[in-house]
Amino acid sequence: MFYPAERLRDFTCLFFEKLGCSSSEAGQIAAVFLSAELRGIGSHGLIRIPDYYRLWKAGRLNTNPSIKVTRETASTAVVDGDNAPGMLPALFSMKTAIEKAAACGTGWVSCRNSNHFGIAGYYAMMALDHDMIGICLTNANPLVAPTFSVSRLLGTNPVAVAVPAGKQPPFVADFATTPIARGKLEVSVKKGEKTLTGYVQDKKGNPTDDPDILRKGGSMLPLGGDREHGSHKGYCLAATVDILSAVLSGAGFGPFVPPSVAYLPLPPEGNGKGTGHFFGAMRIDAFREKHEFTAAMDKWIETFRNAKSADGKPGVLIPGDIEREQEQLNHKRGIKLLPAVKGELNDIAAETGMDMKL
Amino acid sequence: MFYPAERLRDFTCLFFEKLGCSSSEAGQIAAVFLSAELRGIGSHGLIRIPDYYRLWKAGRLNTNPSIKVTRETASTAVVDGDNAPGMLPALFSMKTAIEKAAACGTGWVSCRNSNHFGIAGYYAMMALDHDMIGICLTNANPLVAPTFSVSRLLGTNPVAVAVPAGKQPPFVADFATTPIARGKLEVSVKKGEKTLTGYVQDKKGNPTDDPDILRKGGSMLPLGGDREHGSHKGYCLAATVDILSAVLSGAGFGPFVPPSVAYLPLPPEGNGKGTGHFFGAMRIDAFREKHEFTAAMDKWIETFRNAKSADGKPGVLIPGDIEREQEQLNHKRGIKLLPAVKGELNDIAAETGMDMKL
Numbered sequence: 001m002f003y004p005a006e007r008l009r010d011f012t013c014l015f016f017e018k019l020g021c022s023s024s025e026a027g028q029i030a031a032v033f034l035s036a037e038l039r040g041i042g043s044h045g046l047i048r049i050p051d052y053y054r055l056w057k058a059g060r061l062n063t064n065p066s067i068k069v070t071r072e073t074a075s076t077a078v079v080d081g082d083n084a085p086g087m088l089p090a091l092f093s094m095k096t097a098i099e100k101a102a103a104c105g106t107g108w109v110s111c112r113n114s115n116h117f118g119i120a121g122y123y124a125m126m127a128l129d130h131d132m133i134g135i136c137l138t139n140a141n142p143l144v145a146p147t148f149s150v151s152r153l154l155g156t157n158p159v160a161v162a163v164p165a166g167k168q169p170p171f172v173a174d175f176a177t178t179p180i181a182r183g184k185l186e187v188s189v190k191k192g193e194k195t196l197t198g199y200v201q202d203k204k205g206n207p208t209d210d211p212d213i214l215r216k217g218g219s220m221l222p223l224g225g226d227r228e229h230g231s232h233k234g235y236c237l238a239a240t241v242d243i244l245s246a247v248l249s250g251a252g253f254g255p256f257v258p259p260s261v262a263y264l265p266l267p268p269e270g271n272g273k274g275t276g277h278f279f280g281a282m283r284i285d286a287f288r289e290k291h292e293f294t295a296a297m298d299k300w301i302e303t304f305r306n307a308k309s310a311d312g313k314p315g316v317l318i319p320g321d322i323e324r325e326q327e328q329l330n331h332k333r334g335i336k337l338l339p340a341v342k343g344e345l346n347d348i349a350a351e352t353g354m355d356m357k358l
Numbered sequence: 359m360f361y362p363a364e365r366l367r368d369f370t371c372l373f374f375e376k377l378g379c380s381s382s383e384a385g386q387i388a389a390v391f392l393s394a395e396l397r398g399i400g401s402h403g404l405i406r407i408p409d410y411y412r413l414w415k416a417g418r419l420n421t422n423p424s425i426k427v428t429r430e431t432a433s434t435a436v437v438d439g440d441n442a443p444g445m446l447p448a449l450f451s452m453k454t455a456i457e458k459a460a461a462c463g464t465g466w467v468s469c470r471n472s473n474h475f476g477i478a479g480y481y482a483m484m485a486l487d488h489d490m491i492g493i494c495l496t497n498a499n500p501l502v503a504p505t506f507s508v509s510r511l512l513g514t515n516p517v518a519v520a521v522p523a524g525k526q527p528p529f530v531a532d533f534a535t536t537p538i539a540r541g542k543l544e545v546s547v548k549k550g551e552k553t554l555t556g557y558v559q560d561k562k563g564n565p566t567d568d569p570d571i572l573r574k575g576g577s578m579l580p581l582g583g584d585r586e587h588g589s590h591k592g593y594c595l596a597a598t599v600d601i602l603s604a605v606l607s608g609a610g611f612g613p614f615v616p617p618s619v620a621y622l623p624l625p626p627e628g629n630g631k632g633t634g635h636f637f638g639a640m641r642i643d644a645f646r647e648k649h650e651f652t653a654a655m656d657k658w659i660e661t662f663r664n665a666k667s668a669d670g671k672p673g674v675l676i677p678g679d680i681e682r683e684q685e686q687l688n689h690k691r692g693i694k695l696l697p698a699v700k701g702e703l704n705d706i707a708a709e710t711g712m713d714m715k716l
Contacts, residue, residue, distance in 0.1 A: 073463030075433040076644040105431030108464050110645050133606075149674045151665035161598045163605075171601065173594035179587045198587050205668020223581060223588050229537045229556050230581050236531035236677050237595070239662075240519045243529065244491075247521075247654045248645045254661055272654070286434040287468050287606045296605045296630070303612055304597075307509035310563020316507045319594050 001342060002334030003358065008046060009034045011345070011356055015049060016085070018352040019056050020063035029087040032118040037335045040326030043183035044119045047341050051116075052085060053348050054262035061085060061115060067092045074104045078249050079111040083274055086117030090136075090277055094123040097281040098130050105286035110244060112251035113274035116140070116260035120160035121174030121323070127162055127281045128170050131290055134162040135280035137241040141264075142255045144178055145219035146239070147232040150205045152219045153254045156182060157241035162320075164284065166294030168301040172320030177223050177238040185211040185220075198225035244278040251276025359700060360692030361716065366404060367392045369703070369714055373407060374443070376710040377414050378421035387445040390476040395693045398684030401541035402477045405699050409474075410443060411706050412620035419443060419473060425450045432462045436607050437469040441632055444475030448494075448635055452481040455639040456488050463644035468607035471632035474498070474618035478518035479532030479681070485520055485639045486528050489648055492520040493638035495599040499622075500613045502536055503577035504597070505590040508563045510577045511612045514540060515599035519677075522642065524652030526659040530678030535581050535596040543569040543578075556583035602636040609634025 012033045016026035037045035055061040065084035069077045077096050081089025093109040100107025117123070120136040127134025140155025156176040163171040179199050188195045188211035195211040202208045203217030207226075214220070222234030246253035256271035284293045307316045337345075342358050349357055370391045374384035395403035413419040423442035427435045435454050439447025451467040458465025475481070478494040485492025498513025514534040521529040537557050546553045546569035553569040560566045561575030565584075572578070580592030604611035614629035642651045665674045695703075700716050707715055 071645065073641070073644040074461075076463035076640070078645050103432075104462055105434035106464060106466050108640065133602075145668075146662060146665060146674050148667055148671040149665040150668050151674075153662060153665055159595070161594070163601055171597070173598060175588075175591040175594050177591070179582060179591075196586055201668070205671060223591055224537060225583075225587055228554055229583055229587075230533075232675070232677075233533040233535070233537075233581055236519070236533050237517070239529070239677065240531060243521055243655070243658065247651065247658055248491075248640075248642075250646060250650070250654070253654070253658050271657070282434070282466065282606075283431070284606075286431040287429065287436050288608060292608070293605065296608070296611070297601070299629070300601065300605055300611055304504060304511060307504060307507040307511055309506055310503075310508045310559070313506040313563060316504050316509075317590070319590075319597065 001339070002336055004334050005034055005038055005331060007358075008037060008335055008337075011349070011358060012046060012049065014354050014356050015053075015348065015352065016063070018354055019053070019061075021085075025088055028091055029085055032087045032122050035122045036119045038327045038330045039119070039121070039323040040330065041119055041323070042336075043181060046337065046345060048116070050344050050348060051261050055115070055260070058262040060258075060262060060266070069096065075100050075106055075108060077107075077109045079109055081111055081114035081274060083113055083115065086115040086275060086277070089114040090117040090123050090279070093277060094126050094134070094136065094279045094281070097279045098127060098132060101132055101281035101283045101286075102130070106280065106282045109279045110249035111277040111279070112246070112249035112272065114251070114277055115258070115275050117277060119174060120158045121162065121172055123279060124160035124162040124174070125170070125172060128164050130281070131164060131284050133164070133282040133284065134160075136160040137245055137278040139242045139245045139251070139253065139257050139276050141257055141259050143182060143214060143220045144222055144238060145201065146235045147222065147227055150201065150203055150219060151255075154222070154235070154238045154242060155257060156220065157238040159237070159241060163297060164294065165297040165301055166291075168298045169324055170320060171297070171301065171318060172323065177234055177241060178220050179223055179225060182220065185214065241278070246272055246276030248278070249276050359697070360694050362692050363392055363396055363689060365716075366395060366693055366695075369707070369716060370404060370407065372712050372714055373411075373706065373710065374421070376712055377411070377419075379443075383446055386449055387443055390445045390480050393480045394477045396685045396688045397477070397479070397681040398688065399477055399681070401539060404695065404703060406474070408702050408706060409619050413473070413618070416620040418616075418620060418624070427454060433458050433464055433466060435465075435467045437467055439469055439472035439632060441471055441473065444473040444633060444635070447472040448475040448481050448637070451635065452484050452492070452494065452637045452639070455637045456485060456490060459490055459639035459641045459644075460488065464638065464640045467637045468602060469635040469637070470604070470607035470609035470630065472609070472635055473616070473633050475635060477532060478516045479520065479530055481637060482518035482520035482532070483528070483530060486522050488639070489522055489642050491522070491640040491642065492518075494518040495603055495636040497600045497603045497609070497611065497615050497634050499615055499617050501540060501572060501578045502580055502596060503559065503563075504593045505580065505585050508559065508561055508577060509613070512580070512593070512596045512600060513615060514578065515596040517595070517599060521655060522652065523655040523659055524649075526656045527682055528678060529655070529659065529676060530681065535592055535599065536578050537581055537583060540578065543572065599636070600634075604630055604634030606636070607634050
């Protein structure tokens with residue numbers, strides 16, 4: 001069933017108000033959820049509302065937070081998210097990074113004591129309106145084993161980078177540091193299909209095509225898949241994301257990231273607070289006249305778009321192309337919700353006394 | 359044959375003096391070459407001296423450069439490398455980033471009009487002595503095709519990140535954004551062996567195990583290998599390196615990076631100047647008390663080092679482990695030079711009138 005974006009936004013907003021958020025904060029959170037839905041990243045959309053609800057019911061989510069800068073220099077800050085829904089510390093942190101960049105060229109914020117924040121690309125893209133390059137990294141629930149290991153020590157730790165262009169739409173990369181997102185494994189499980197090798201390994205470290213292996217002690221592999229194909233590089237990248245997000249801020253690192261679902265226990269205390277994120281904003285004109293930069297970026301995009309395709313392959317995509325097309329389509333056609341998701345959301349609406357039903 | 363590091367350093371230093379560098383600059387360049395040799399990355403060591411020599415003979419390398427900051431803010435700078443051997447603009451740029459970080463928390467420098475600069479890790483590691491995290495990116499000769507394409511538009515564009523620890527040695531990641539380095543293909547060609555699939559494709563975009571395919575119109579693949587295994591993520595990463603290094607500084611981007619060998623023609627003019635690099639320095643205490651950070655980083659390293667190994671695999675490595683072991687070994691044992699390399703270097707020594715022979 002298809003819903004207008006506005007309706008899903010209202011539903012999400014009302015839900016977070018019922019959890020105790022102010023209407024302004026609930027609206028800000030809803031905007032991030034809707035951006036995921038519109039951009040075709042439904043895995044980070046309303047399907048996750050039940051997870052937030054259960055974390056909140058378990059007393060593991062603070063909907064009346066005091067988010068603040070705990071340390072700063074001219075170009076940096078550390079933010080404590082006070083265990084809020086991750087969107088609020090993330091929005092606060094990225095705004096801080098943008099303010100710092102306006103004042104001294106670049107701004108860099110490491111954030112602790114946060115939670116799952118939706119799509120990283122949302123925060124990176126906030127920089128675009130300010131003629132800045134935006135960067136956003138986050139650590140996440142440990143599911144990924146470093147090269148040679150079977151221990152789940154890293155999350156799918158995404159990297160998002162948004163770069164403004166001129167006549168061309170912006171370059172927006174937002175990618176996990178694993179070959180695929182965890183959500184794709186779930187889809188294969190639900191369809192009863194095998195997955196490709198190179199995504200996961202069993203609990204002894206053997207290759208497998210069983211998409212359900214995470215429930216059997218298995219783990220995801222870093223980008224690259226195996227050592228011969230550069231999994232140590234995916235591991236380096238995910239590790240860098242973890243260090244900048246968590247070791248720099250004092251968040252839980254690696255295996256100590258708190259789960260974003262309530263059915264998994266909290267990690268042992270004393271290893272950092274909450275989930276960690278890292279944000280960057282770089283003013284274009286700190287480096288180059290804006291018109292020169294955007295002209296060069298347009299040429300970069302045109303050069304790549306006009307590259308020769310491999311036999312039988314479509315044209316080269318610029319990062320952000322697919323999501324932008326999805327956004328246009330979903331605005332026009334409406335956003336699809338699976339019946340099971342709709343049912344669960346309506347149950348939650350009833351439980352929380354929301355005056356709305358999907 | 360094995361040589362003491364000191365002897366190879368003197369040789370390299372003398373060579374760059376013969377090319378017109380001051381003895382101070384030649385010494386700085388030699389230190390970068392030797393770091394590559396000591397760390398076991400011989401592909402970026404003395405084997406490349408003949409390339410620099412031929413570029414210089416062709417008038418394509420400026421050994422009497424005026425390297426300068428052309429634009430700056432409190433936390434940023436753009437450096438013009440004046441077509442010098444890449445080590446000189448890179449050292450200048452990373453020093454500038456470190457000075458900026460000392461003053462305002464972080465420093466970020468984009469550098470144009472440079473050349474091949476050796477190993478990226480060298481510059482990232484410069485931050486360690488200042489209790490800073492160091493970052494270094496560079497674009498490089500176009501050999502890599504973006505996902506779905508057969509056009510060589512990107513270099514192997516490496517990412518280097520150095521993070522100080524406390525009792526533990528530092529975390530030093532330095533990795534190309536391709537499954538393997540180009541040098542490994544050359545080794546397979548010389549040995550007459552096939553390579554694994556997932557590294558390169560033929561000129562139509564078909565998988566191949568021919569390591570010599572780059573000479574037949576083929577191209578290297580981004581980290582991830584194919585679309586199903588996340589090559590679009592490797593492409594995003596290499597693209598980000600290219601944009602920060604070149605679009606931000608005004609260097610040649612993508613296919614317009616000048617070759618680091620004289621037998622390939624220069625790219626058409628009007629698409630940026632020279633090779634581009636990007637440097638970052640982040641003061642640890644801008645984010646967290648130094649002793650807290652180093653204790654957390656030690657714990658991070660210990661956690662990963664103690665992870666459970668997969669069946670039949672060695673222990674988990676921390677980025678930098680292998681290079682550190684190599685460095686200790688090469689200091690003790692000496693550095694191995696292949697007879698062919700030695701011969702070529704001695705020819706160059708004779709040609710340039712160096713008062714030294716290997």
